[in-house]
Amino acid sequence: MRSESKIIHRIWTKLRPTGQTPDWLRLGIGDDAAVLRTQYPSHSDRGTTELVLSCDAFLEKIHFRVDTVPSGAIGYKALARATSDLAAMGATPRFFMLSLALPGELSGKWLDSMLTGMSQAAREFGMVLIGGDTSQNANVVMNLTVGGEVAVGHALTRADARPGDGIYVSGTLGAAQLGLELMLRGLSRNRQWKKLLEPHLQPKIQLDLGRWLAEGKKSCAIASSAIDTSDGLSSDLAHICEASGVKARVFASQIPQVQIPASLRKHEFDPLQLALHGGEDYQLLFTAPQEHRIPPSFKGTLITKIGEIVRGGTTRGRHLIELVDPSGRKSQLAIEGWDSFRGK
Amino acid sequence: MRSESKIIHRIWTKLRPTGQTPDWLRLGIGDDAAVLRTQYPSHSDRGTTELVLSCDAFLEKIHFRVDTVPSGAIGYKALARATSDLAAMGATPRFFMLSLALPGELSGKWLDSMLTGMSQAAREFGMVLIGGDTSQNANVVMNLTVGGEVAVGHALTRADARPGDGIYVSGTLGAAQLGLELMLRGLSRNRQWKKLLEPHLQPKIQLDLGRWLAEGKKSCAIASSAIDTSDGLSSDLAHICEASGVKARVFASQIPQVQIPASLRKHEFDPLQLALHGGEDYQLLFTAPQEHRIPPSFKGTLITKIGEIVRGGTTRGRHLIELVDPSGRKSQLAIEGWDSFRGK
Numbered sequence: 001m002r003s004e005s006k007i008i009h010r011i012w013t014k015l016r017p018t019g020q021t022p023d024w025l026r027l028g029i030g031d032d033a034a035v036l037r038t039q040y041p042s043h044s045d046r047g048t049t050e051l052v053l054s055c056d057a058f059l060e061k062i063h064f065r066v067d068t069v070p071s072g073a074i075g076y077k078a079l080a081r082a083t084s085d086l087a088a089m090g091a092t093p094r095f096f097m098l099s100l101a102l103p104g105e106l107s108g109k110w111l112d113s114m115l116t117g118m119s120q121a122a123r124e125f126g127m128v129l130i131g132g133d134t135s136q137n138a139n140v141v142m143n144l145t146v147g148g149e150v151a152v153g154h155a156l157t158r159a160d161a162r163p164g165d166g167i168y169v170s171g172t173l174g175a176a177q178l179g180l181e182l183m184l185r186g187l188s189r190n191r192q193w194k195k196l197l198e199p200h201l202q203p204k205i206q207l208d209l210g211r212w213l214a215e216g217k218k219s220c221a222i223a224s225s226a227i228d229t230s231d232g233l234s235s236d237l238a239h240i241c242e243a244s245g246v247k248a249r250v251f252a253s254q255i256p257q258v259q260i261p262a263s264l265r266k267h268e269f270d271p272l273q274l275a276l277h278g279g280e281d282y283q284l285l286f287t288a289p290q291e292h293r294i295p296p297s298f299k300g301t302l303i304t305k306i307g308e309i310v311r312g313g314t315t316r317g318r319h320l321i322e323l324v325d326p327s328g329r330k331s332q333l334a335i336e337g338w339d340s341f342r343g344k
Numbered sequence: 345m346r347s348e349s350k351i352i353h354r355i356w357t358k359l360r361p362t363g364q365t366p367d368w369l370r371l372g373i374g375d376d377a378a379v380l381r382t383q384y385p386s387h388s389d390r391g392t393t394e395l396v397l398s399c400d401a402f403l404e405k406i407h408f409r410v411d412t413v414p415s416g417a418i419g420y421k422a423l424a425r426a427t428s429d430l431a432a433m434g435a436t437p438r439f440f441m442l443s444l445a446l447p448g449e450l451s452g453k454w455l456d457s458m459l460t461g462m463s464q465a466a467r468e469f470g471m472v473l474i475g476g477d478t479s480q481n482a483n484v485v486m487n488l489t490v491g492g493e494v495a496v497g498h499a500l501t502r503a504d505a506r507p508g509d510g511i512y513v514s515g516t517l518g519a520a521q522l523g524l525e526l527m528l529r530g531l532s533r534n535r536q537w538k539k540l541l542e543p544h545l546q547p548k549i550q551l552d553l554g555r556w557l558a559e560g561k562k563s564c565a566i567a568s569s570a571i572d573t574s575d576g577l578s579s580d581l582a583h584i585c586e587a588s589g590v591k592a593r594v595f596a597s598q599i600p601q602v603q604i605p606a607s608l609r610k611h612e613f614d615p616l617q618l619a620l621h622g623g624e625d626y627q628l629l630f631t632a633p634q635e636h637r638i639p640p641s642f643k644g645t646l647i648t649k650i651g652e653i654v655r656g657g658t659t660r661g662r663h664l665i666e667l668v669d670p671s672g673r674k675s676q677l678a679i680e681g682w683d684s685f686r687g688k
Contacts, residue, residue: 002448002451002455004478004480007451007455008476008478010455010456011442011444011459011473011476011478012473014459014460014463015442015459015462015463015466015473016473017466017472017473018467021472022438024438025439028472028474029476033475034441034474036439038382038395051395053441053474053475053489053491054441054475055441055443055475055476055477055487055489056477057443057445057477059445059479059481059485061481061482062480063479094366094368095369098355098359099399099400099401099487100355101401101403104346104685107346107351108346111346111351111355112354112358115355116358118359119358119359122359122361128361128366128369128372129355129360129361129372129373130372130378130397131372131373131377131378131397131398131399132355132373132399133401133487134348134351134355134684134685135403135406135407135684136348136684136685137405138405139483141401141403141485143399143401143443143477143487145397145441145487145489340445340478340480341451
């Protein structure tokens with residue numbers, strides 16, 4: 001069985017166009033979203049913009065369960081996780097298409113409530129439904145195609161991190177994984193822990209921060225690279241390192257780890273492991289040159305410097321991230337975030 | 345259980361934006377594809393164009409089987425059926441995104457061969473892969489997002505058929521359904537019928553015809569409305585009637601029905617029923633004012649006039665199509681094309 005990155009490589013190898021890249025395509029496969037040099041008739045004061053497109057599958061039994069997750073949360077999250085890819089590019093979301101397959105018995109109340117959640121997300125993000133597809137299927141299958149706009153040439157990619165850049169992350173890491181673990185261990189019905197489920201059920205995505213990182217205050221990008229933490233810090237930082245041809249040094253003590261309440265102590269959750277490898281936080285992980293002053297928070301969202309980019313070869317996947325523990329001891333961080341084909 | 349059209353209506357009701365339609369959106373949900381007033385930097389001599397977007401799910405056990413259909417044909421058809429929606433808008437395809445979920449055991453040879461078929465389709469249609477998503481899943485789940493361009497204001501919709509317009513269809517109807525029936529009845533291994541499977545396995549889509557219908561010879565649209573025959577003539581013509589607020593009169597003797605070989609006579613296929621209700625031919629069904637001379641063929645593809653648009657109310661789904669049999673007797677045509685939620 002191939003790993004997810006090998007499958008993506010295979011798809012790209014087989015479907016790569018034989019001729020040269022069309023000049024309307026600024027950025028194709030391999031980043032959070034594609035960027036087209038299509039002039040978007042924006043009415044913002046930011047002048048001409050480019051089109052940013054992404055798609056994201058959300059599958060029952062792989063990404064969610066219909067028996068334990070409220071349908072409204074499923075609808076909200078389906079659109080949020082797809083739109084987080086636009087945040088990672090620094091784009092302003094505008095529209096989406098919903099491809100939906102579901103069993104006939106879920107086509108009544110369940111569908112209505114799922115759509116209510118999705119509608120809430122669409123309103124929050126400022127997006128309009130422009131099309132879609134429906135089908136009957138034994139399991140719920142969703143695919144969200146999302147589109148937005150970004151100032152010409154300003155889309156944030158994974159490929160421009162440079163040695164010396166600082167590495168930053170928004171919010172706290174591991175919170176969504178903790179929520180998922182509580183559900184998987186059957187602890188989610190306990191009222192005192194209900195609040196802990198929210199990051200998993202209804203993740204907040206970082207659209208304002210993404211826009212600011214891409215366009216800055218004076219139309220000068222703040223970040224040199226960015227990605228959203230969908231697979232987990234270790235995997236997502238590795239994606240930046242691979243795309244940029246660099247390595248990373250991360251300080252364990254600086255990572256903004258999820259707080260584990262004392263009442264959960266006996267369940268032995270390890271906050272550092274959750275923060276390093278837990279998926280679906282949908283925070284922004286980005287790099288910025290040292291001369292750019294990054295504030296400790298942006299519009300109420302914490303921003304933490306967790307390390308720095310260092311020189312490195314193009315070693316695929318291995319030895320890309322050096323983890324420095326509180327005593328100063330260094331080790332190579334294993335890439336253990338979410339890989340659908342590896343199971344974890 | 346709701347029908348497919350009721351589910352689409354439900355989705356639209358719940359996700360309809362509360363404010364006014366954004367002015368960058370020329371055509372939203374409810375047609376073969378959406379049209380955005382996004383300026384596409386085309387290098388054709390046709391001047392400025394608009395962006396056309398559509399998405400299409402292609403699901404194992406619903407739309408295809410992996411044990412009987414060659415994987416190359418699955419890859420080809422996945423992209424062809426999605427791109428047929430661009431043909432129905434009169435657009436020139438440019439790019440696609442592939443969202444793919446599959447079992448680990450299909451991630452080797454099966455995947456490679458599926459991608460070879462998809463790559464062939466991409467080359468034929470002139471499309472570039474710009475992004476996607478992969479995941480592991482118990483069944484193969486594909487979603488294709490396709491994009492193209494059309495001259496400003498020239499996209500063909502379902503909504504502009506007018507009383508007096510002629511109704512035309514390309515190619516022959518029922519051929520794909522015949523191929524599917526041969527496979528379902530276990531007759532597909534017989535070599536003499538192999539050729540009959542092709543319309544089901546590897547449908548030809550009508551991109552050149554669509555472009556001509558939208559843009560004509562002198563930048564004047566030929567067709568007043570168009571749709572691709574994905575659900576079947578009865579369902580697809582009903583879609584045009586509903587969207588345009590008209591009715592249709594169709595002459596049974598004029599429908600270009602699939603030819604049933606004499607060797608299949610004992611299996612009692614009814615070519616008229618196949619042509620009226622069989623899905624997935626991906627031909628173009630269109631209307632045109634009587635003053636537009638429609639040739640009997642276009643670049644080798646047969647074009648047949650099968651009826652005319654007549655005045656009518658907005659009766660949803662029922663009594664929209666009058667079928668005239670060879671003796672001149674009239675009857676109401678039941679809408680019995682493909683509805684995923686009805687099962688046929």
